[in-house]
Amino acid sequence: xxxxxxxxxxxxxxxxDVDTPHTVKASKGDMYGIICTNxxxxxxxxxxxxxxxxxxxxxxxxxxxxxxxxxxxxxxx
Numbered sequence: 001x002x003x004x005x006x007x008x009x010x011x012x013x014x015x016x017d018v019d020t021p022h023t024v025k026a027s028k029g030d031m032y033g034i035i036c037t038n039x040x041x042x043x044x045x046x047x048x049x050x051x052x053x054x055x056x057x058x059x060x061x062x063x064x065x066x067x068x069x070x071x072x073x074x075x076x077x
Contacts, residue, residue, distance in 0.1 A: 002047065003032060009050055010057040015041030019057060 003009065003024045011022040013036040022043070026033040030047045 002027065003050065008037065009034075009054045011036075011043070011045065011050060011053050013039065013041055014043055015039050 005024050005026065008021045008023045010019055011034060012018070013020045013022065016036060016039045018038075020036050020038040022034040022036050024032050025035050025042075031044055032047060032050055033042060033044055034050070035042050
């Protein structure tokens with residue numbers, strides 16, 4: 001499944017050195033030109049790398065959400 005131009009995915013920004021949203025700006029074959037929404041730095045990545053990173057990030061986020069459901073933060077009120 002290809003990524004459409006304009007779609008945003010989480011990726012590790014080589015300039016910011018953090019996980020940030022990146023917008024797909026161009027594609028050619030299996031490669032994508034992406035721009036960091038934080039620093040506007042660009043990168044060229046393969047579709048596989050972009051897809052794998054997004055899946056790992058979604059799994060980590062789901063684990064955090066599941067943990068919050070299992071151990072809700074108690075409100076003192």
